[in-house]
Amino acid sequence: MDTNVKVLFEPYGRMVEAKISSTLLDVAQKNGIGIRSECGGKQVCGKCRVIVNDQAGLNHITDREKPVLAEDEIANGYRLACEARLTSGSDKVTVMVPVESRLRPRRFTEWGEERRVRPEPIVKKYPVTVTRPSLEDRMSDVERLLDALQREQGLVDLTVDLQIVRELPNTLHSSDTITATIWDESEIISVEAGNTSDKLFGLAIDIGTSKITCSLVNLGNGEAIRSVSMENPQIAYGEDVISRIAFSQERAGNRRVLQESVIGGINVLVGQLCSEMRIRTGNIYEAVLVGNTAMHHLLLGLEPKYLARSPFTPVSRSLVDVKARDLGIEINSCGHVLFLPIIDGFVGADAVADILSAGIYRSGGPALLLDIGTNTEVILRHGGRIICCSCASGPAFEGVHIEHGMKAVDGAIESIRIDKETHDVEFKVLGEGKPVGLCGSAIIDAVAQLLRVGIIDSIGKFNAGIKTPRLREAGKNKEFVITWSEEAGIDSDITISERDINEVLLAKAAIYSAGAVLMKKMGVGKEELRKVLIAGAFGSHVDKRNAKTIGLIPDIDDGRISFLGNAALAGAKMALSSRSMRRRAEDIPSKVEYVELAISEDFRREFTNALWLPNRNPGSFPNATR
């Protein structure tokens, strides 16, 4: 019977319709509700436990669930989502997904402010009816297919991937209606029996130095379905790009190791997306990748050695278009993988995607874009010109090299307020549960608040005159307690130290001074800036005032400051969904001038000033510390 039941997933407040006899895991996965299921629905791992208080609309607890669930869990309504099935016993079931069963949310990182673009995908599907051969009609299978596509769809001059040709006769014999998937109106990359027009997916993938994020997109309507991310497995071979390049030179084969490790990571994410969304990898026909130049070279297997040596020349700059099977990316093996073009040795396809998603390739008022990460890309548009540079800002704002730093995932403190009188600390934690560390936005808050209440001075040193139990010596270091261990989800206090603050100063000084150099080069004063656009993994929760207080971004009105989230991923999605956006992306490198900071006197001077809080040049931050 095809009767539907309503299922409400909490705490998401998401109401969906589902068929009777579906498992709750099925329903969740079909609707983008992430539930852990490490055994793949085999009733073994017990990770998919959910709570259903009123079980009138479910089957009785089964013999497979009993060994996995504790007695008190069963009493409290716990079920395994892979074994609990909808029945006709109720027309509505409310399912609570407890924290431990949720696929780990990666806040902000999957979020990117792409501009809406008209879907205009490069890959399209065409269902056609192919005639059968006879002794009189001697067309080959390929001719027969091309003939149908021309007659019914008006398509001409198509080529066919040899791998498709190999299996074509069996497909044609199994069904009169077949669906051809065509890439760029020129190449047949898949032929499937029946009408499969609704199964047309693509991937936008951001290869960060620290993290890979992969977004599944329905190419039919251009909508992103779900994004997942993981640590870049290359981290095992070096935290920053320079150490990975060094590793690649240690012995023959290491370059391959780095390539396979990042591609292996992508394949894990693809597998996760496909199993969660119940789609076949063969129905993903294209992937658009972005990343910095080193990630570009390492993923494509290009010799990266000279990226680390002056004059830092990249091997290749233009868009790379290669068959998925040739890279080993596990989507449809005839599908295409595109790596967007790069700008220079230190400004990669991520910057191209930033420019695309922020729309700053178009004419408009002066705009400054900062894509903050382990490397920060800085882009300035003014009067029809776009210039860019890159600086090594370090991973402080991603929580790395900060003693209690962490990424913006559940358990991270995301914002902090320090009381001026009592020095008490208020904080907000991502997700539910006790805090375990500080993510980027909290680190900015902490430094800004410590400065504002006078606990640190303008060079980031603690003020010995302040008396509070939160301020204390720790060996040769000094630290301030954000969260006492009683309130924390870890065994120690959560603190921020002078050494941590120094890391922040180095990072923010690099980022600020890179922007200042570009502004000086084009003669743009901060008051002229119409927009300051900030991309990066700390996302929309950054306090603008605090970011100005520490001198990370120019001291301008909040209204002119926007956070874009993962702008590179957003740009990749746009290039995936729209042919004209892709052409635009191909065009961007030739429109952008690269500025080499390594040989810039201005950069050194600006950097030295920017090591102060907010800046040694007080005129540039008149309102910052108010």
Place this chain on the structure above:
Amino acid sequence: MDTNVKVLFEPYGRMVEAKISSTLLDVAQKNGIGIRSECGGKQVCGKCRVIVNDQAGLNHITDREKPVLAEDEIANGYRLACEARLTSGSDKVTVMVPVESRLRPRRFTEWGEERRVRPEPIVKKYPVTVTRPSLEDRMSDVERLLDALQREQGLVDLTVDLQIVRELPNTLHSSDTITATIWDESEIISVEAGNTSDKLFGLAIDIGTSKITCSLVNLGNGEAIRSVSMENPQIAYGEDVISRIAFSQERAGNRRVLQESVIGGINVLVGQLCSEMRIRTGNIYEAVLVGNTAMHHLLLGLEPKYLARSPFTPVSRSLVDVKARDLGIEINSCGHVLFLPIIDGFVGADAVADILSAGIYRSGGPALLLDIGTNTEVILRHGGRIICCSCASGPAFEGVHIEHGMKAVDGAIESIRIDKETHDVEFKVLGEGKPVGLCGSAIIDAVAQLLRVGIIDSIGKFNAGIKTPRLREAGKNKEFVITWSEEAGIDSDITISERDINEVLLAKAAIYSAGAVLMKKMGVGKEELRKVLIAGAFGSHVDKRNAKTIGLIPDIDDGRISFLGNAALAGAKMALSSRSMRRRAEDIPSKVEYVELAISEDFRREFTNALWLPNRNPGSFPNATR
């Protein structure tokens, strides 16, 4: 010193010039004189022994030769060709290559009558000087390469294989002069340090049902350097195409087994050519393949099932162009492998190549082309039309299914004369030594002579009235002794039996009647035929009169009959060496009409008549038995 010495290789009568201090093996290999060398010149295998009576022009016998050669051999002038070096002691050295040291000659099979074409290769080499990058000149390596090719060679709009891009920086850093290999004026498929313009090779490969032949061609001047051949390793899975197709259906993976087996065979031949001619596989940039439709499908991995089922539809007809690495053919991995287009399910790329090398795509008088093999392709040109068909003729003329049949290699009897009075047999043997069997041309001779002297009648039965010890019963069979065991290199007599003769009749009837059907279809009488062109592995030594006597070919003047040898291989070489010939080959299938014999009443009638010697319709062979 660069003084040259003359070296005469016997029994070939080939005089060449060589440098002092070269080994005889080097000199032989450089000049296409096949000498066995299984250890690759390491003085171990002893296969390369040659006889030099006057050793004044050679070094003394060395300590490495002594353990390998017997004392009496040394006394008789034997040397190892890999260790014997030219000295200034004489200005001429005569070298006898004994039978046992010769690379097995494959007579006729490597010979093909290609028309001379102007070399116009698709693959060309361009040496250029690439500038070095600097902080001011920020072109990527790829841009730098493209810039040099445009400035120095006027080449524009080139793409670069990603595999080349991967190693490009290392090549560019190792040498200012580099050589780019460019395919079809559009794609860079190799970048080598230094000027390597003289190392530019290609392969023409004929994939026969029974045999693979591979010809190495210097693409610089279009000259064939050397050809080698081997049994098609797919024979292990079935002797004819139908049994191989059946094998491919037995279980999943068998199609792959067949594909890998033929590609493995090709790679053995490529390895042999490269080691003999001392070239690197990486310097072979293109291969052009021909073969019948089943060989085409099996090599490319296309589903062959429907080739064996009415209406016998091929999967694909047009030229296939694929990277060598994607097929696993071990030439330069970025090189291209082309399979020439096919005409129909039973008329393949070999027929296209036949038409190309025989020149019958051009207008001209009526011409009939027979490519005789296990399958025989028959092509008729008349009045601007070309029609073709194919018949299963069986491998009798390749010596298979004939008790004492063998291929045209050393030891095969190649021609026979039977005395009308005494019934004594004169014969000629290929190579030196005693006969071991009968090759195709001898089989034709035997049947024709037996008919002419009255030992067999017009339906191929022995005449019981003839009294000669050579004619005898053998079980239920009757046989005629060609060679008594005393004269033979085997322990038994070499005979031809009634059953053998019946195989010949079936084969020749199929071939003749296929031609007759086409002639009738176009209204061409034999007296109008300007040319009868015969391709196939039995080659130039076929006695034209005897071929007419058995009714294999139409009874016309000898002057209008030509033997082309391996015409398919010759056509592949033409398409390899010349861009316009390749275009012509691509065009041929659309110009040729396929005639299906399976539904032809005429064929059945002609076939029945042709089972007689020369034919039941005596008017068609007025001169044959004279």
